[in-house]
Amino acid sequence: MILILEAAFGFIALVGAISAAxxxxxxxxxxxxxxxxxxxxxxxxxxxxxxxxxTVALIAPIATIFVLMVARREEA
Amino acid sequence: xxxxxxxxMAAAIxxxxxxxxxxxxxxxxxxxxxxxxxxxxxxxEAGGGALSGGxxxxxxxxxxxxxxxxxxxxxxxxxxxxxxxxxxxxxVYVGNRICHDPGYAGTTGAVxxxxxxxxxxxxxxxxxxxxxxxxxxxLTIQGLSHVHASRLLAxxxxxxx
Amino acid sequence: xxxxxxxxxxxxxxxIRVIVEKNTGRKLPYANVLGFAxxxxxxLLIDHPLALVxxxxxxxxxxxESNAIASTYAGGVKR
Numbered sequence: 001m002i003l004i005l006e007a008a009f010g011f012i013a014l015v016g017a018i019s020a021a022x023x024x025x026x027x028x029x030x031x032x033x034x035x036x037x038x039x040x041x042x043x044x045x046x047x048x049x050x051x052x053x054x055t056v057a058l059i060a061p062i063a064t065i066f067v068l069m070v071a072r073r074e075e076a
Numbered sequence: 077x078x079x080x081x082x083x084x085m086a087a088a089i090x091x092x093x094x095x096x097x098x099x100x101x102x103x104x105x106x107x108x109x110x111x112x113x114x115x116x117x118x119x120x121e122a123g124g125g126a127l128s129g130g131x132x133x134x135x136x137x138x139x140x141x142x143x144x145x146x147x148x149x150x151x152x153x154x155x156x157x158x159x160x161x162x163x164x165x166x167x168v169y170v171g172n173r174i175c176h177d178p179g180y181a182g183t184t185g186a187v188x189x190x191x192x193x194x195x196x197x198x199x200x201x202x203x204x205x206x207x208x209x210x211x212x213x214x215l216t217i218q219g220l221s222h223v224h225a226s227r228l229l230a231x232x233x234x235x236x237x
Numbered sequence: 238x239x240x241x242x243x244x245x246x247x248x249x250x251x252x253i254r255v256i257v258e259k260n261t262g263r264k265l266p267y268a269n270v271l272g273f274a275x276x277x278x279x280x281l282l283i284d285h286p287l288a289l290v291x292x293x294x295x296x297x298x299x300x301x302e303s304n305a306i307a308s309t310y311a312g313g314v315k316r
Contacts, residue, residue, distance in 0.1 A: 115311035167290070219247070
């Protein structure tokens, strides 16, 4: 991948990771984790690991749903 | 290079018209659907937008609709021509059912977009222009000003009613 | 290919707006734009039928995730 594209997606991943650490609101943290995954997926695809990319793309949202279930149980 | 930029802008306008028309035809701005969409609509209204426009934007977030169908169809045509676009339509249909959405806005948008994009590739466009164009189109609705976009969508919804 | 640069630029813009926005209900449309942009980028990077499957899987996954976050957020408000 050309350097500027790598920098762009790397920036997205970095912004997602840092904001996941700094944002206090739980929903904000979960959305930031989604931004993180969005940033790293192009790197996985660019290397040719398309099957890994499909797996990550299917597992990351399921993981978020599990976290939401835990959060709702703690809230209730 | 300037040619490609003009093609992308034209593709953005065509994709915008295509997906907004299909979504409004399938009554996406109607309130009372998915609970997540209503929550997003309420927050957009609280920020100064229109409720029906916000409901359509919420529905776009919560389930693959014609905008997703157009994007994936353009990707499909880029990869494998018309069969690729139709395969993308099937994937959009499956995605709709996974998100508990019984509607056909996504699938219809994908099928229509497959033929529209393919026709334009015969006329000198590249399918990649439509991929970039569709991302620009969704940016104008969901990514610039929620207030203005929701008001525009609400006005178009009133035309349909 | 210019399309890939356009899509990457929109992805960066959407990512910044997601983080900066404070209200959850208004964050989600920006996250949706990011999902669109990354799906498009995946196909533009690798011209292969499986890349289409990866883009579709990622898009449906991110939509399902946004739907789950929005429904849980709505459930909280209703109570």
